[in-house]
Amino acid sequence: MSLLKVDQLVAGYEPGLPIVRGASIRVAPGEIVAVLGPNGAGKSTLIKAIAGLVRVESGEVRFRGQDLRRLPAHRLVRAGLAFVPQTENVFANLTIQENLELAGFFLGRRRCQERVRAMFELFPDLARQRALAAGRLSGGQRQMLAVARALLVEPGMIMLDEPSAGLSPRLVAEVFAKLAEVRAEGTTILMVEQNVKAALALADRAYVLTEGRERLSGSAAELRSHGDLASLFLGGAGR
Amino acid sequence: MMELLAGPLAYLVFFLVIALYYALITLGLNLQWGFTGLFNVGVAGFVLVGAYASAILTTPDDPGRIGGFGLPVPVGMVGAMLSAGLFALLVGIPALRLRHDYLAITTFGIAVTLQLVALNLQVLTGGPFGMNFVPRPLYDVLGGQNGWNLAYLLFVAALVLLVWWGLARLTTSPWGRVLRAIREDEAAAAAIGKHAFRFRLEAFVLGSMVMGLAGAVYAHFIGFIAPEDFLPILTFQVWAMLIVGGAGDHRGAIAGAVLVWAIWTGSGMLLDLFVPPEGKAQAAALQVAGIGVALCLVLLFRPTGLLGRRD
Amino acid sequence: MILQQLADGLVLGSIIALGAIGLTLTYAILRFANFAHGEFLTFGAYLALLALGQFQALSTTTFGPLSFGWPLLASLAVAILATGGLALLLDRLLFAKLGRAGVAIAVVMGSFGAALALRNLLFFAFGGEPQYYSRAIQIALPLLPRSVLGGVRVTPDQLAVLGITVLLVIAMHLFLSRATLGRAMRAVAHNPQLATVTGIDVAAVVRWTWIIGAGLAAVAGVFAGLTVQIRPTMGLDLLLPLFAAVILGGIGSPLGAVLGGLIVGVAESLAVPLVGAEYRAAVAFLLLILILLVRPTGLFGERG
Ligand SMILES: Nc1ncnc2c1ncn2[C@@H]1O[C@H](COP(=O)(O)OP(=O)(O)OP(=O)(O)O)[C@@H](O)[C@H]1O
Ligand SMILES: [Mg+2]
Numbered sequence A: 001m002s003l004l005k006v007d008q009l010v011a012g013y014e015p016g017l018p019i020v021r022g023a024s025i026r027v028a029p030g031e032i033v034a035v036l037g038p039n040g041a042g043k044s045t046l047i048k049a050i051a052g053l054v055r056v057e058s059g060e061v062r063f064r065g066q067d068l069r070r071l072p073a074h075r076l077v078r079a080g081l082a083f084v085p086q087t088e089n090v091f092a093n094l095t096i097q098e099n100l101e102l103a104g105f106f107l108g109r110r111r112c113q114e115r116v117r118a119m120f121e122l123f124p125d126l127a128r129q130r131a132l133a134a135g136r137l138s139g140g141q142r143q144m145l146a147v148a149r150a151l152l153v154e155p156g157m158i159m160l161d162e163p164s165a166g167l168s169p170r171l172v173a174e175v176f177a178k179l180a181e182v183r184a185e186g187t188t189i190l191m192v193e194q195n196v197k198a199a200l201a202l203a204d205r206a207y208v209l210t211e212g213r214e215r216l217s218g219s220a221a222e223l224r225s226h227g228d229l230a231s232l233f234l235g236g237a238g239r
Numbered sequence B: 001m002m003e004l005l006a007g008p009l010a011y012l013v014f015f016l017v018i019a020l021y022y023a024l025i026t027l028g029l030n031l032q033w034g035f036t037g038l039f040n041v042g043v044a045g046f047v048l049v050g051a052y053a054s055a056i057l058t059t060p061d062d063p064g065r066i067g068g069f070g071l072p073v074p075v076g077m078v079g080a081m082l083s084a085g086l087f088a089l090l091v092g093i094p095a096l097r098l099r100h101d102y103l104a105i106t107t108f109g110i111a112v113t114l115q116l117v118a119l120n121l122q123v124l125t126g127g128p129f130g131m132n133f134v135p136r137p138l139y140d141v142l143g144g145q146n147g148w149n150l151a152y153l154l155f156v157a158a159l160v161l162l163v164w165w166g167l168a169r170l171t172t173s174p175w176g177r178v179l180r181a182i183r184e185d186e187a188a189a190a191a192i193g194k195h196a197f198r199f200r201l202e203a204f205v206l207g208s209m210v211m212g213l214a215g216a217v218y219a220h221f222i223g224f225i226a227p228e229d230f231l232p233i234l235t236f237q238v239w240a241m242l243i244v245g246g247a248g249d250h251r252g253a254i255a256g257a258v259l260v261w262a263i264w265t266g267s268g269m270l271l272d273l274f275v276p277p278e279g280k281a282q283a284a285a286l287q288v289a290g291i292g293v294a295l296c297l298v299l300l301f302r303p304t305g306l307l308g309r310r311d
Numbered sequence C: 001m002i003l004q005q006l007a008d009g010l011v012l013g014s015i016i017a018l019g020a021i022g023l024t025l026t027y028a029i030l031r032f033a034n035f036a037h038g039e040f041l042t043f044g045a046y047l048a049l050l051a052l053g054q055f056q057a058l059s060t061t062t063f064g065p066l067s068f069g070w071p072l073l074a075s076l077a078v079a080i081l082a083t084g085g086l087a088l089l090l091d092r093l094l095f096a097k098l099g100r101a102g103v104a105i106a107v108v109m110g111s112f113g114a115a116l117a118l119r120n121l122l123f124f125a126f127g128g129e130p131q132y133y134s135r136a137i138q139i140a141l142p143l144l145p146r147s148v149l150g151g152v153r154v155t156p157d158q159l160a161v162l163g164i165t166v167l168l169v170i171a172m173h174l175f176l177s178r179a180t181l182g183r184a185m186r187a188v189a190h191n192p193q194l195a196t197v198t199g200i201d202v203a204a205v206v207r208w209t210w211i212i213g214a215g216l217a218a219v220a221g222v223f224a225g226l227t228v229q230i231r232p233t234m235g236l237d238l239l240l241p242l243f244a245a246v247i248l249g250g251i252g253s254p255l256g257a258v259l260g261g262l263i264v265g266v267a268e269s270l271a272v273p274l275v276g277a278e279y280r281a282a283v284a285f286l287l288l289i290l291i292l293l294v295r296p297t298g299l300f301g302e303r304g
Helices: A043-050 A096-103 A109-122 A124-128 A139-151 A169-184 A196-202 A220-224 B007-035 B043-058 B073-095 B100-120 B144-172 B174-184 B186-192 B194-222 B232-245 B250-274 B277-301 C002-030 C037-055 C070-100 C104-126 C156-178 C180-190 C192-197 C202-227 C234-249 C254-275 C277-294
Strands: A004-011 A020-027 A032-036 A056-063 A081-084 A157-161 A188-193 A205-210 A213-219 C141-144 C152-154
Touching: A004 A043, A020 A032, A020 A043, A020 A188, A032 A043, A032 A196, A043 A056, A043 A157, A043 A188, A081 A139, A096 A109, A096 A139, A096 C180, A109 A124, A109 A139, A124 A139, A139 A157, A139 A169, A169 A188, A169 A196, A188 A196, A196 A220, A205 A220, A213 A220, B007 B043, B007 B144, B007 B174, B007 B194, B007 B232, B007 B250, B043 B073, B043 B100, B043 B194, B043 B232, B073 B100, B073 B194, B073 C277, B100 C104, B100 C234, B100 C277, B144 B174, B144 B194, B144 B250, B174 B194, B232 B250, B232 B277, B232 C104, B250 B277, B277 C070, B277 C104, C002 C037, C002 C152, C002 C156, C002 C180, C002 C202, C002 C234, C002 C254, C037 C070, C037 C104, C037 C202, C037 C234, C070 C104, C070 C202, C104 C234, C152 C156, C156 C180, C156 C202, C156 C254, C180 C192, C180 C202, C192 C202, C202 C234, C234 C254, C234 C277, C254 C277
Parallel strands: A020 A213, A032 A188, A032 A205, A081 A157, A157 A188
Antiparallel strands: A004 A020, A004 A056, A205 A213, C141 C152
């Protein structure tokens, strides 16, 4: 039984101009699944369509059996599906503490405070700077805050759009180590990545998306040894 | 001949001169909004500057105020364009580098301020009483009221054609293509960066100069100007004309001006017929409110304009 | 003299500040310059006048030296609710639809048309003659004797306006920094899509923004009516100072709008002996041009 089930999804920004053209994806509970692909393949569009931020033209999106297309985008996180966008993923005009408290506003005051404390324990770096405006954080700290914001609500699954983007290799390792911890606690992860090596090292399974459709899928080990992977990226970022 | 020019035909001539005065302003606004996407909410202010500048330059000497330089009318018209362009620079330079609605706010501000100046700077503008004796060139030569009105109509029509021709040439030139690129594609505009500001400023100043010219045309036609000729309602009428005609289309701008002015005067006449004199002011308010609602409806349901092509 | 002008400027500044808070919030969250905001002030002022006629039938007592009592406060509440309702209605019928069309300026233009329609409808309904909440003449109290820089005299109503404004500004500050809705408003102003992802119902936040912004505008309108007079063009006349205050303070910063409002009010008041009362409004324009040239993001602004 899969936690997230995406079937023949068609989605885009303008009617009649689909960017995602019939993609199908499955994520089982407890898995880490990566979606790989060259620039402009429609990875971000796919994940945003799942999150309800991009118009879906046809196809099916189910989370825990629930039809997400019928759910307003802002209810998703309450249904247990959290999302960390690729860019602009923190409120720069709010402090770290305010960012976290806002993320848990629907949990009730006491529960929210508990969870904020828990996140500060998980990310001690953030705890030290809790009164700082998020706009003043470094790229890596921002990414941590964005992940913390998503984890705060104890979602069943989090979706991350390029968590490694713009980070130095050391910071990528740090962020991915945190993600491994998160999974160990039982949270399912779906992530879009361009950093193929790091992603396949962490993920259990992966899909390769080109031109809005998945072209290849398999276990991380299979894909690591797959010869065609680089050619699928069409000289794209097969770093 | 003279008899024919009296009565309804005389009225038609008068109507057309005013309609073409609006058409000139609308052409100026079309360059700013239709081709460059600049939102000018202070149209009345630039028309006011043109009217007053030309009046100050051309009226006979008046001991009651500065000016009355008695210069020839063409000099007044050039002066009108230059001074309107100057005020356009004054607001354009600070506002055009910023997000588009800053221009809306500053042009709104300059129209308010110019209205205040016209109303209160009595030594220059004659204050609330306005300025009289704005010369009507060749008035006596052309046979007084009716003959002269007809001649003036021909003059204004020629002026509109000239401006139309000039603007059409400009907007199809490489310069005009850049303007459209700036309007339609923010990314392209960003790519030319600082130059986008220069193009915007040029279009804004040029459009305002056309409005200034229109102000002079009005002043020399009526022969008398006062601050209340240039209230915010004027700005609004011109916007309605451009929207009805379809922004980005010179012919549409002219047609929109004539059509809206016809509707405006027509509804005004109906009000005169059916509303008792004591209710005039309130009925006029209702007329303006109606046009406000109509503008919103056009924006909602025919955003490309009533006459404009649907694309 | 100078102290008196300062005091008058602060009273005018309070009115501008209250109007500007709403304008800056809607500007930041809905992302357009609302030219109909001035008419929210006018609408609020007239609605309170209408309601006052009803409430005065119940009671005519006034608070001590003030010119008003419970009836005006009750009318104020009615005006706040009705103006909030008007803003919601306009959003429903006009702004939301134009915004969705994707041309940012279409909304600004729509607000321009709506302003014109509203202003003229109010003129149609109430006529152009100035009206007042109370005919009673207020005695100005000497706060400082003439010997101190010309002294300061203020009416009790003016003091009440200042006091209530201070309370409202503090309340707004606490609301935006502490309350969930206030933080959600800041979040939506920064990034609506991220706000959605965080679980915030952006449409609901937008509705509350209209209600709060228009409600504060109604308060400003009633205060303007209380200390000056009620006219159909009162909002139009205040619109330029309101925009100047918003840009001076930095778009999206309510505290900036308050400070901007006070600066504009005091500057207008101080300029009167220099240039004459006729040119008051031009002062706001000069301030506006100056800030755009020197610091277009305003005193507290984050983005330009
Ligand atoms: N907001 C948008 N409006 C219209 N088109 C968009 C928008 N965002 C992306 N696109 C288009 O959709 C296509 C896919 O973009 P998407 O961001 O999904 O790619 P991606 O696979 O995430 O690429 P990257 O690795 O660079 O993030 C691109 O051609 C892009 O131009
Ligand atoms: Mg992407």
